[in-house]
Amino acid sequence: MSSSSQKVAFLVATEGIEQVELTEPWKAVEQAGHTPVLVATEPGRVQAFNHLDKADTFEVDVTVAEAEVGDYAALVLPGGVANPDALRTDADAVSFVRTFVESGKPVAAICHAPWTLAEAGVLQGRHLTSWPSLQTDLRNAGATWSDEELVVDDNLITSRNPDDLPVFSKALVDALNG
Numbered sequence: 001m002s003s004s005s006q007k008v009a010f011l012v013a014t015e016g017i018e019q020v021e022l023t024e025p026w027k028a029v030e031q032a033g034h035t036p037v038l039v040a041t042e043p044g045r046v047q048a049f050n051h052l053d054k055a056d057t058f059e060v061d062v063t064v065a066e067a068e069v070g071d072y073a074a075l076v077l078p079g080g081v082a083n084p085d086a087l088r089t090d091a092d093a094v095s096f097v098r099t100f101v102e103s104g105k106p107v108a109a110i111c112h113a114p115w116t117l118a119e120a121g122v123l124q125g126r127h128l129t130s131w132p133s134l135q136t137d138l139r140n141a142g143a144t145w146s147d148e149e150l151v152v153d154d155n156l157i158t159s160r161n162p163d164d165l166p167v168f169s170k171a172l173v174d175a176l177n178g
Helices: 017-033 083-088 091-103 115-121 132-140 160-177
Strands: 007-013 013-016 035-040 046-049 053-059 073-075 107-110 150-155 157-161
Touching: 007 017, 007 083, 007 091, 013 017, 013 053, 013 083, 013 091, 017 035, 017 046, 017 053, 017 073, 017 107, 017 132, 017 160, 073 091, 073 115, 083 115, 091 107, 091 115, 107 115, 115 132, 157 160
Parallel strands: 007 035, 007 073, 013 046, 073 107, 107 157
Antiparallel strands: 046 053, 150 157
16 A cells, blocks of 8 residues: 555444544554544444543544445554444444455454454454453454464454554554555
8 A cells, every 4th residue: 555645444332442542543543644534333422431431532523334445544443342342233333344354454453342353254264362351252253362462464453452552553554554
């Protein structure tokens, strides 16, 4: 992909997003000259959290039902426990994630976000990492799981938790600029 400005979809549910897992990769995408776009299951505002405490709200740019994979160069899936759990019950979100992974474009998922990848049925034969409590679910979905700060498997970029955000964000930007 060229290093010219590209749009990057950040897909979230309406609440339960781990704020730093949204804002840190968002800043990295902006600093690299790209355009982050907040895609959510419903229009309006979404509620982010700092672990279990309510944090800031963010304005939704487009709903996932209206979003087109072809409009974006990459997809970011922030974590938080409730966020990916809600996404995996939304048919439009699951379809968007499945189509994105199948497109070969970069898909970056951190912490609990790989739950949505499992629901999308795209993990057979893939290698990834996540928050440790997801490892059984991800293995059951056909993935190889390892406890590493960053795992890049073709177009899948995964990290475990907010401590991994520097390497996660760098891998995302490298994939965009690659």
